[in-house]
Amino acid sequence: MPKEMEEVGKVFKALADPNRRKVLDLLYANNGQPLSALCEQLDMQRQSASQHIDILIDANLVTVVWKGREKLHFINPVPIHEVYERWVRKFEQNRLGFLHDLKAQLEGENNGKT
Structure with a gap:
């Protein structure tokens, strides 16, 4: 390896x-x-x-x-930043933001918070 x-x-x-x-x-x-x-x-x-x-x-x-x-x-924090750069950053910020907001909204509805 x-x-x-x-x-x-x-x-x-x-x-x-x-x-x-x-x-x-x-x-x-x-x-x-x-x-x-x-x-x-x-x-x-x-x-x-x-x-x-x-x-x-x-x-x-x-x-x-x-x-x-x-x-x-x-x-x-350098190793965490390297992980971020390699596996997270390559995804579009706005797409991740949209998915995060959608997840929060759906979880809120399931818990009776909306």
Whole structure:
């Protein structure tokens, strides 16, 4: 398998898990957090959080910077942007917007919200 495809596979694998997406959301909201702060917000043990973060690091979605004895985690949006450029951007913006609006309208009707 070409290296580029392997790296993209790691990104998709990392994004497939809701806990890892939550880590990315937490870092987006407050970049540069230590593991202890992330664990508190994830409601999981340190070992579990570390395993999820290691997958994000392996996919290059999170980078680590040491500040003294503290290990800080930062989001790296570049791999997500590369996925966007390759698989999302090629679709027309207005067509996607129309489909999104239609989906929202239909879901609203099904839930009695319209």
